[in-house]
Amino acid sequence: MTPTRSSRRLAPAAAPSIAANADYSVGVVRTLEEMLQVQTVRALVYMGDQACPYDEEFDGNDFCGATHLLLRCGREPVGVARLRWFGEFAKFERLAVRKEHRGGPGLKLLCDAAFALAARKGYRKLIGHAQVRGEAFWKRYFKGRRRPGRPAFNFSGYAYLEMEFELAPRRDRVGLQSPPMVLLRPEGDWDRPGILEGAGLETAAQGLAA
Secondary structure, eight states: OOOOHHHHSOOOOOOOOSEEOSSEEEEEOOSHHHHHHHHHHHIIIIIIISOOOHHHHSOSOTTSSEEEEEEEETTEEEEEEEEEEOSSOEEEEEEEEOGGGTTSHHHHHHHHHHHHHHHHTTOSEEEEEEEGGGHHHHHHHHOOEEOTTOOOEEETTEEEEEEEEEOOOOTTOOSTTSOHHHHTSOTTOTTSOOHHHHHHHHHHHHHHHO
16 A cells, blocks of 8 residues: 555654754744743733733734744743844844743843844844843943934833844755755754755655555
């Protein structure tokens, strides 16, 4: 009996981490369960710790051209961030880390992963809205600067300012020069053959054997 294409198709590999250290790992959110974990962390941090209203926290942008990153300590979801993609820049937002994991290496790992992902997609500039009290952190660890001529502003009871970050160009960026099968691979996992590539090889083999 000849196996069908569907039975021969390779099962998708587990989604890899895009950054990791001894205690933490960061991955791109791809499943409904992971998205629920993102929402749980954000509810704990923004609605719980900062008393942010629900309608302000869940703002209608989570499923509109956004990429979510999930920070884990072991299997436990402990931090999140969201990236949205615009023509001239990427926007880094909704950064949240559960209070018992703040001050450790997880926060920087999560930020580094977000910046690297944006650079891999070919972006040269990233912007974010930082609380005024956190400006020194972004300057010290990520060489950010306040956007010139842009005043501070307020929402949800906090004062914010716009920060911008220059991203180093990457020779391995994903773009128009990338092979078509690379562009079909899952977000952030562009260096591994995807499920469609396995299916293509099997289809070709069946055609030769017919």
